[in-house]
Amino acid sequence: MMAQDQTKKEALFNEVKGSLFEFLVARRLAVTNKKELEFIQSLDRNYLTVLTQQDRMVRQFYPEMLPFLESVSQKTVETLIPYFKEVPANPKLLGKFINSSMKDDLHEADLLVETKAGAQPLSLKLNKKNAYVNTKSGGIKSFFTQYFSFLSSDFQEKFNRLVDQEFIRMSVELHALNDMEYNGDFSSWVKKGKSELPGELDENERAILKQYYARIAHEIHAILTEAQKQNSKEFSQSLAPLMGFGSKEILQVVCFHDFKSMNESEVYIHPFEEVEHELSKACLLPFGDISSVEVEVGHWSLQIRVKPMNKFTTTAIKMNCSVKVKKPSGA
Numbered sequence: 001m002m003a004q005d006q007t008k009k010e011a012l013f014n015e016v017k018g019s020l021f022e023f024l025v026a027r028r029l030a031v032t033n034k035k036e037l038e039f040i041q042s043l044d045r046n047y048l049t050v051l052t053q054q055d056r057m058v059r060q061f062y063p064e065m066l067p068f069l070e071s072v073s074q075k076t077v078e079t080l081i082p083y084f085k086e087v088p089a090n091p092k093l094l095g096k097f098i099n100s101s102m103k104d105d106l107h108e109a110d111l112l113v114e115t116k117a118g119a120q121p122l123s124l125k126l127n128k129k130n131a132y133v134n135t136k137s138g139g140i141k142s143f144f145t146q147y148f149s150f151l152s153s154d155f156q157e158k159f160n161r162l163v164d165q166e167f168i169r170m171s172v173e174l175h176a177l178n179d180m181e182y183n184g185d186f187s188s189w190v191k192k193g194k195s196e197l198p199g200e201l202d203e204n205e206r207a208i209l210k211q212y213y214a215r216i217a218h219e220i221h222a223i224l225t226e227a228q229k230q231n232s233k234e235f236s237q238s239l240a241p242l243m244g245f246g247s248k249e250i251l252q253v254v255c256f257h258d259f260k261s262m263n264e265s266e267v268y269i270h271p272f273e274e275v276e277h278e279l280s281k282a283c284l285l286p287f288g289d290i291s292s293v294e295v296e297v298g299h300w301s302l303q304i305r306v307k308p309m310n311k312f313t314t315t316a317i318k319m320n321c322s323v324k325v326k327k328p329s330g331a
Contacts, residue, residue, distance in 0.1 A: 024073035079267035088113035132322035135244030170212035213291035
């Protein structure tokens, strides 16, 4: 029971930490500018409702999370001010609850601030220390047409057929392992009381699932290798949005935390220029027979991982992109 409670807490933490963190960073900037009231009044009503509900949930089920969020948002603002050499003004939240025509232009931005140099979109991330930072998540069946549009559409079409075939193979193998017949869907699987969640499978079932994702990742690796061979310049440019720079204006602000041990958090700020000069050095690492593909971009590592949306029993799979910045030796 205790372990289950801990898992629920972890899920709650992951669900709400991002939006509460964004809000607290924005509010702290507004407070520093003595403009808190204007900031609160500028918030979208629906957004405010969601934030209030999240705040209530946290106070009730996970009270120790609030001082933690207050402390990481303070640390983030304290890092941003010297970076800009001023207090960024007029913070505007651009979260997923906001219908904004600006959203398309601002790509991954969570917060828009004003500086002497003009408007500055910020992508804010609250991340576990030493873990990859999620930058982009997209549907698998449009991944190449969307991000590697210089490739012929045949690549995506052929790939989609492979995904469907591999899904059937995995389904047949899972059913056979349980002495069941696969009839084209997972209805008899569910009827038998079997789980549709990857984390609830036994070791042998999970091995089948892992091999299925690895076979798809193998094909992704092959297509990316071909893409780089066909047009290395276009290939390199295509990596920027996957690394969280859908726009050159974006500033990536990552706060690394160690919530469990309450160690000091660390904030890193990355402008697009930092990756711009590295993109041409992009190098696909050899395939490791796992569910992800890794591209080395200078000091950056981009990981493209095949993941189920939630249940593994449908072909709705997402491509999860994340990055890690390796500090240059001697830094």
